[in-house]
Amino acid sequence: xxxxxxxxxxxxxxxxxxxxxxxxxxxxxxxxxxxxxxxxxxxxxxxxxxxxxxxxxxxxxxxxxxxxxxxxxxxxxxxxxxxxxxxxxxxxxxxx
Numbered sequence: 650x651x652x653x654x655x656x657x658x659x660x661x662x663x664x665x666x667x668x669x670x671x672x673x674x675x676x677x678x679x680x681x682x683x684x685x686x687x688x689x690x691x692x693x694x695x696x697x698x699x700x701x702x703x704x705x706x707x708x709x710x711x712x713x714x715x716x717x718x719x720x721x722x723x724x725x726x727x728x729x730x731x732x733x734x735x736x737x738x739x740x741x742x743x744x745x
Contacts, residue, residue, distance in 0.1 A: 650683075650684075650715040650716065650717060651715070651716065651717070651718055651741065652687065652713065652714070652715055652741075652742040653713070653714050653715075653716060653721070653739050653740060653741055653742060654711055654712070654713055654714075654739070654740045654742055655675070655711065655712040655713075655714050655737065655738075655739050656709075656710075656711050656736075656737060656738045656739075656740065657671075657675070657692075657709070657710045657711070657712070657734055657736070657737050658695075658697075658701070658707040658708070658709055658734070658735040658736040658737070659671050659692070659707060659708040659709075659710060659733050659734060659735065660702070660704060660707065660708070660732075660733040660734075660735055667708075667733065668692060668708045668710065670733075671731065671733040671734065672689065672710065672712070674731050674733075675712070675728060675731065675734075678724060678727045678728055678731070679714060679716065679724065681727075682716065682717070682720040682723060682724050682727075683716070683717060683720065684714055684715055684716030684717070684720065684724065685714065685715050685716075686712055686713070686714055687712075687713040687714060687715055688712070688713040689710070689712050689713075690710065690711040690712065690713070691710075692708050692709050692710035692711075693708070693709055694706055694707070694708055694709075695707055695708075695709045701735045701736060702735055704735060707735050707736075713742070721739060724739075725737065725739060
């Protein structure tokens with residue numbers, strides 16, 4: 650397993666409960682492929698520079714995860730199907 654940072658822009662509905670629901674869906678996808686959450690960095694509402702899926706604001710969250718490199722493409726495909734995720738990216742964390 651390797652460590653990654655998952656960056657998410659979630660559809661901002663103005664409440665923490667909808668963000669937690671989306672994070673549970675993300676965790677379900679990760680668990681399906683043998684990955685897991687290591688640390689969830691608290692999110693914040695942010696104003697977008699341009700609209701994404703007709704939204705001007707989003708809830709920004711970063712999550713440290715562990716996953717197999719071979720599963721990242723499929724994890725990303727499955728996460729793109731989650732309705733409340735506007736954008737996502739996965740970055741490899743390097744050992745310092």
